[in-house]
Amino acid sequence: METKSNWEKFRLACGRFGKKTGDAVSIQKMKLDISDIQEKCEKDYAALGKLCYEKLKAAEDLTEQEATLMDAIEEKLKKISDLRVEIATVQNKRYCPQCNTLLDAESNFCSHCGMDMNPACPEVQQAKQEAQEELEAFRNDGAAEEPAEENEPAQPVENAETTEEEEC
Numbered sequence: 001m002e003t004k005s006n007w008e009k010f011r012l013a014c015g016r017f018g019k020k021t022g023d024a025v026s027i028q029k030m031k032l033d034i035s036d037i038q039e040k041c042e043k044d045y046a047a048l049g050k051l052c053y054e055k056l057k058a059a060e061d062l063t064e065q066e067a068t069l070m071d072a073i074e075e076k077l078k079k080i081s082d083l084r085v086e087i088a089t090v091q092n093k094r095y096c097p098q099c100n101t102l103l104d105a106e107s108n109f110c111s112h113c114g115m116d117m118n119p120a121c122p123e124v125q126q127a128k129q130e131a132q133e134e135l136e137a138f139r140n141d142g143a144a145e146e147p148a149e150e151n152e153p154a155q156p157v158e159n160a161e162t163t164e165e166e167e168c
């Protein structure tokens with residue numbers, strides 16, 4: 001009996017001897033309560049972390065630790081995004097790059113935001129815009145200048161443009 005812990009001595013002193021089973025149950029319950037609270041606390045940490053992440057994305061003076069964690073998160077988000085795209089591709093679907101709506105692969109425009117789903121590379125887009133402006137100028141002026149329309153393969157300039165588009 002010399003090996004009694006202080007706690008047991010304390011319990012004896014308090015006249016709680018014999019309530020061991022009840023104590024064990026209440027201790028077990030309190031331990032579960034701690035786990036439960038810890039879990040909720042982790043969720044709050046995660047939510048706070050997300051808020052900080054959004055703030056830190058715009059920040060310039062990150063500490064090394066912050067930068068490392070930011071990179072780790074971005075890498076994982078990229079992997080998730082890649083996997084989603086892979087799943088969508090297998091299902092013959094794709095995501096709108098603007099609003100992230102899942103669309104049929106054949107869709108020409110996003111059904112949610114109207115985004116052009118077949119955008120050309122910037123150079124071709126610019127060429128198309130210039131051609132469109134030229135065409136409008138021609139229509140407005142009524143001048144004899146040749147309009148640079150897209151669907152006239154007879155023009156060498158148009159051929160060059162088409163080739164450029166295929167490269168993208």
Ligand SMILES: [Zn+2]
Nearest residue numbers: 096099110113
């Ligand atoms: Zn969209």
